[in-house]
Amino acid sequence: MRDRLIELLADGSVQSGQSLGRRLGISRAAVWKHIQALEALGLDVHAVRGRGYRLAEPFEPLQQARVLAGLEARVRERLQALEIFLQLDSTSDYLKREATPLPEGRVRVCLAEWQSAGRGRRGRRWVSPYGSNLYLSLAATVSESHLAAGGLSLVSAVAVAEALRARGLEGVGLKWPNDIYHQGRKLAGILLDLAGESGGPYRVVIGVGINLKLSQCAARAIDQPWTDLSRSGVRLSRCELAADVINSLVEALRRFDAHGLPDFLNAWNQLDLVTGRAVELRHEQEPMITGIARGIDPRGGLLIEHDGKTRSYHAGEVSLRLS
Ligand code: BTN
Numbered sequence: 001m002r003d004r005l006i007e008l009l010a011d012g013s014v015q016s017g018q019s020l021g022r023r024l025g026i027s028r029a030a031v032w033k034h035i036q037a038l039e040a041l042g043l044d045v046h047a048v049r050g051r052g053y054r055l056a057e058p059f060e061p062l063q064q065a066r067v068l069a070g071l072e073a074r075v076r077e078r079l080q081a082l083e084i085f086l087q088l089d090s091t092s093d094y095l096k097r098e099a100t101p102l103p104e105g106r107v108r109v110c111l112a113e114w115q116s117a118g119r120g121r122r123g124r125r126w127v128s129p130y131g132s133n134l135y136l137s138l139a140a141t142v143s144e145s146h147l148a149a150g151g152l153s154l155v156s157a158v159a160v161a162e163a164l165r166a167r168g169l170e171g172v173g174l175k176w177p178n179d180i181y182h183q184g185r186k187l188a189g190i191l192l193d194l195a196g197e198s199g200g201p202y203r204v205v206i207g208v209g210i211n212l213k214l215s216q217c218a219a220r221a222i223d224q225p226w227t228d229l230s231r232s233g234v235r236l237s238r239c240e241l242a243a244d245v246i247n248s249l250v251e252a253l254r255r256f257d258a259h260g261l262p263d264f265l266n267a268w269n270q271l272d273l274v275t276g277r278a279v280e281l282r283h284e285q286e287p288m289i290t291g292i293a294r295g296i297d298p299r300g301g302l303l304i305e306h307d308g309k310t311r312s313y314h315a316g317e318v319s320l321r322l323s
Helices: 002-009 017-024 028-040 064-069 073-078 091-097 144-149 152-166 238-259 261-271
Strands: 045-048 052-055 079-088 107-115 134-142 172-175 179-182 185-195 202-210 278-283 286-296 302-306 309-313 317-321
Touching (some): 002 028, 073 238, 091 107, 091 185, 107 238, 134 238, 152 172, 202 238, 278 302
Antiparallel strands (some): 172 179, 179 185, 278 286
């Protein structure tokens, strides 16, 4: 019902409660209740005195048919399921909970308009207001040997950055291991979750959050410099961007399976924002590591030079110091 209501309001025009009720087959009072529920999710609905309701801004709902239409034929062949929810706790948690086996080579994708418990890396919350950004997770089966080879999280970031670049976003860059930056601010993030028994195969869930339009109010909860696509001047359809990201991730998984991380090194180096910069690497309960970033090792670890020695690090959070 709420999906239908949003569709009727999506173009931003004023709709009377009576006509909304008639088209939805519910009373005006019921329309009002649904409008209140949408407002509680963070959708900006204005009541126009004596005339009805309208969205503060036109809104493009996520629609399965439109996302499917943007998928390449070979990607559609690999798609086990594409689900779109109005609200979820977290698209990644949803796919982690789903126990149905996923045959090798197939992917399962889930998107949500709103996440009540969107997760970022290192236990952070991912701010997920209603209907303005992209919250997408993709589950795939990967062999233990490929996982052990390392680098999947970097590869996922390259795939998302390339999808954005292909849509005309210039100056997109990556901060190890998988933060996507634009003009010095975080635009998108990737979260990798693993599930499976030792010996594999493993189910990997790649969670992608891209800021398309964040209000100042929603962004108050973000504790790092952030940006969104609306500030870059690039206007994108959310459904098309979702399809691009799925196409790019599926192709990256295929290449990663076939050739591993080395196949992505050129692309990584082009997008890398960290190499040559003074960095601080924070690691849970360990002293901070400082030095100069010297690229990545063959397993995707960050190389840091300190006191004339270069060592690689596989976990932690990098912050850049201007040198
Ligand atoms: C980061 O901290 O940079 C990673 C952010 C990942 C956010 C996405 S949104 C879709 C998916 N569902 C989640 O709960 N998190 C990821």
